[in-house]
Amino acid sequence: MKPKTLNLKLTIRPAKLTDVPRMMPLLNDYARQAEILPRMEADVYQSIRAWIVAEADGRIVGMGALLVLWGDLAEVRSLVVDPAWHGYGIGRKIVSALLVQATELAVPTVFALTRQAGFFLKLGFSLTEKEKLPRKVMKDCVFCPKFHACDEVAVVYSTGGVPTNGR
Numbered sequence: 001m002k003p004k005t006l007n008l009k010l011t012i013r014p015a016k017l018t019d020v021p022r023m024m025p026l027l028n029d030y031a032r033q034a035e036i037l038p039r040m041e042a043d044v045y046q047s048i049r050a051w052i053v054a055e056a057d058g059r060i061v062g063m064g065a066l067l068v069l070w071g072d073l074a075e076v077r078s079l080v081v082d083p084a085w086h087g088y089g090i091g092r093k094i095v096s097a098l099l100v101q102a103t104e105l106a107v108p109t110v111f112a113l114t115r116q117a118g119f120f121l122k123l124g125f126s127l128t129e130k131e132k133l134p135r136k137v138m139k140d141c142v143f144c145p146k147f148h149a150c151d152e153v154a155v156v157y158s159t160g161g162v163p164t165n166g167r
């Protein structure tokens with residue numbers, strides 16, 4: 001489907017500390033709907049270097065983070081776009097910016113756990129099995145209340161980078 005046309009200036013950029021209070025409402029809204037895991041404000045401040053935001057009309061309308069798990073693996077997480085701005089290609093631009101970061105860091109594999117697999121497949125990710133991501137499973141999934149009834153699928157993207165350490 002052709003992306004909707006955006007008539008406002010859209011900026012995709014690394015997040016700043018001053019963005020955090022403007023990021024939290026969208027993160028909290030989606031966490032309440034259980035679309036993403038809850039993020040504490042302190043956690044967002046502490047991980048600010050990991051975040052990319054989309055700003056339009058002076059408002060934060062989307063964001064996402066790249067979390068490095070190991071020398072060969074990073075995760076796209078907390079990817080959200082304001083519902084009023086869905087379909088304008090903003091999610092794609094945020095993920096592209098995160099993949100550029102992953103490539104610059106030489107992380108060869110980027111994954112996401114998601115219920116929106118169709119979106120990630122459009123962006124060049126492919127389906128995989130969660131069991132192939134043991135670092136994620138052991139770090140987070142085993143502590144998740146939905147561990148035995150997980151409704152997310154795993155998707156991976158290969159940046160072509162060289163791993164600095166084995167899995």
Ligand SMILES: CC(C)(COP(=O)(O)OP(=O)(O)OC[C@H]1O[C@@H](n2cnc3c(N)ncnc32)[C@H](O)[C@@H]1OP(=O)(O)O)[C@@H](O)C(=O)NCCC(=O)NCCS
Pocket residue numbers: 001002003030035036077078079080081082085086087088089090091092093112113114115116117118119122
């Ligand atoms: C998933 C999400 C980030 C997509 O953001 P968006 O800005 O609306 O997406 P884009 O406009 O960049 O879409 C890029 C492409 O993916 C497609 N797409 C978007 N959502 C899709 C979905 N759920 N299933 C299949 N395709 C989808 C678009 O049609 C577009 O395709 P095109 O290139 O052929 O035009 C947004 O729907 C969202 O915030 N969802 C709720 C939070 C969430 O589930 N986040 C993911 C957590 S891992």
